[in-house]
Amino acid sequence: MKHIVLVLSVLTFCLNTYSQDLYVGNNTELYALDVPVFVTNDIRLESPTSNFYLRGDAQLLQDANIKNSDEGEISVYQNQTTNVYEYNFWCSPVGVSDNTSNQNVDFNGTNIHDPDDDTDVSNVTSVPYGYTTSYEGTATELSNYWIYSLRDGKGYYSWKQEFDTGNIKTGYGFTLKGSPNTDNVLDFRGRPNNGTILVSCRFYGVDDQPSGIPNSAQTLTGNPYPSALDLKLFFAQSVTNQAILLNEIYFWEQKPKNSHFLADYEGGYGVYTPGDLADFTDNGTYTFAPFENYNGDGTTNGTTTGNTTDFSGNNQRRFAAVGQGFIIASDPIGIGGDAEFTNAMRVYFKEDSTPGGNGSIFAKNSKKTGKNTQTKNYPMSHNGVDYKKIIDNPTIIPEIRIHTHVNNAFYKENVIAFREGTPNNNTYNKGFDGSNVNTLSSDAYLISEDKNLSIKSINYSESTRLKFGFKTNQDNTLFSVTVNQLNNIPNDVDVYMFDNETNTYTNIKDGSFNTVLNKGVYNDRFEITFAKNTLNTTEETFSNFKIYQNNTQAQVVINNPNSLKLKEIILFDVSGKRVLFETINSSNNTLSFSTKNLSTGVYVAKVTTDNDAAKTQKIVINNQK
Structure with a gap:
């Protein structure tokens, strides 16, 4: 006889379902709907008939660094892209269950199931997804050809094809293209990941590939837990991650193009930086990217129309939903090492993947993007962080979002963030500043210490001057620069583009700066300023000079x-x-x-x-x- 235990949904902020240890016996089903389930220690799922179903907004959090055990499975849903040509970047919250005890286990294609009816929250029936070796998935089969991983990579040639049979270690991500189903829901079934998880991001030898971040290793990882993940805490709660990594997260998004050829892909990486790690109410900064074309070696071959999704209005994309994959990179000043995920970074936060919403995010081209309701959504965790304060009274980071229209084809966004805790306006500050990871053939970017940036934090002063660079691979390229958004910027702050060659200032707050440049790199000619004549450039400073x-x-x-x-x-x-x-x-x-x-x-x-x-x-x- 099967035993069924229900954890009922209650719509109150203070509800939590706690367990000191969780044991699910033989022929027993545990069902949770729209609630956080907190387990202090480990979970034991005794046999293949010991199952734990997370439905709706239910998520699982654990405290102690004790791995889970035995042959039973949890089941948790996530939507993927509704298109057979586009990638999602994933990180599985589960591994293949076996009879071992107190350890995380590898993931492979057998962990992905197809729900019988994903619209029925009471449904617990799923069948293992089938796989096809063809390029395109079907309504009942996923294409295993597009399952790749990236570990300690230097560029495009570092991606490794895994198919559905390759075992992917806990914490490492994988790519997967979507299916033609309208609302394609994947049911991840297996032993839930828990505790400290190490992911290698090491730079070995010489950077011998034309794509990727120079002299840096990149690893596809992601949220490895059946709960949301606080990306700010991924850095703030780990001195190891702060030291060995560029304190940045890269999110891939792709434009529908109905082609599997790399040369036809149009995609780009949005960039998240955590900001001041000492201020938990500073959500960080997110900037979207232009879609770009790619050569056969993974380098960019120009740009196209359109941009990735602007999630800056949703807590700056601070919270990653269940299954969300992303790229991390080693700090080029070292060789990297083992990045770490811990339970202290986990949080219960309902998914709301809308750009202006309030929730954890899993980006996909799908009708289902999580709930966007009028009820305020608060994260909850055992980690001691006051998330109610973060949502109700976040640190306001004034932002200038500058858009450069390149040859009337696409917009490149660069963000200047006014952060009082910025160590030095004239230097690159890890975690405060974000790399210009999308290297375009025609590009516009901020510059600090010869580093090209998409995000630059400053402690605002009217005398601050920031280098602004342009690059083009062809003659007669038109760049049009203007302030697209002023978020919480005082009305009396002006923004200018200064041209050192013509010694002229152009107001880009109320107008645009237009210039036509020939093929080349222009890193020393232009500056963003906040006054036409600052104290730094008065005649008194250069008297008799x-x-x-x-x-x-x-x-x-x-x-x-x-x-x-x-x-x-x-x-x-x-x-x-x-x-x-x-x-x-x-x-x-x-x-x-x-x-x-x-x-x-x-x-x-x-x-x-x-x-x-x-x-x-x-x-x-x-x-x-």
Whole structure:
């Protein structure tokens, strides 16, 4: 006789279902609907007929680092993409159950089931999904051809084909393309993952691939638990993750194109950064990406129309729903190591995958995106974090979202976040700043310490100046830059694009800056500023300071009578291309630099002080050969 235990749904914030230890005996079913189930220690699912069903918004959280046991299974649903051509990035919350005790177990294709009726919350009947070796899945079969993993990868050639029979270790992610079913629900059945989970993200040897993040390893991982995951805590609760990883998360999204050929793919990676790790009410910053085309080696081959989904309005995409996969990357200044997931990062948070919603997110092209109701959705956890305060009174991070329209084809977003805890406006700050991970053939990005960024945090000051770069692979590329959104920015804050070549400021808060650039990289010509004439660029700062060309000696000369500490000098030609760069780091009254290798013509010289004050001057070089 089968025993059925029900955990009933109650619509109150304070409801929790607690268990010191959870034992599900032979021929017993445990059923939870729309409630969090908290288990202090481990779960024992005695036999193949010992089953635990999580339905609706039910999720499972555990406290102690004790792994689960035995041959029974939990069952938890997640929707995948409704298209046979598009990838989802997954991380399984379960592994293949066996008769072992107190350990997490590997995942493979047998863990994925097809529910008999996913619209019936009382349904507990599913059958194992079948697999086809063809490129396209069917209503009853998934294509195993597209199941890939990425571990310690350097680029496109590091992806490993797993099929449905390859065992994927706990915590590692996998790719899977969707099916033609309208609302394609996958039923993950197996032993629930629990406790500390280690995932390798190590950089070995030389970066010998053209794609990927330079000198960094990338690993596809994700939320490995049958509950939501707080991505801020993935860094804030782990000094190991802070040290070995770029403190960023990358989310893949793909545009429907009805093709399996890489050259036809259009996709991109949204970037999440956690912000100030000491402030749990700072949700972090999320920026979406433009869709881009790809070459056969995984490098980009240009861009297309459209962008990935902007989830910044949903808690900056801080909370990952059950099954959500994502990419992590090792910090290029080291070799990486084992990233860790712990129970302290787990949270009960109902899924709401709408861009402006309030919940955990699993991105997919599907009619089902989680509930978006008028009832306020609060996360709950045993980790001591005050999530009610986070939802009701989050730290307000003012944002300037800058959109660059490239050749009237697509928009590239860059975000300037006003964070009072930012260590230094003039340096790259890990966790506060986000990499420009989508390297486009024609691109626009913020720059700090020669790092190209999509997100830059600053402690706002009117005198702050931020480098803004452009790159294009063809002549006559039109860039149009404007402020798309001002989120909680005071009305008196202005935003300008400064052109060092023309010495002009353009208001991009109320208008747009337009420029046509020829093939090349322009990393030293343009800046985002918040005033036309800041204290850093007043005549008082550069009183009696002179930059001129001595054509007799073929030298550009600096007269520095006030002994300002100078950092660098850059020369641009009339097209804006950098033709000379010299590090100075000196307070000498007179400095000179050779220009004998430059052609006769008009140039713009820019000298920068150690506090980023800048002086520009047109010079005429006349080198007679």
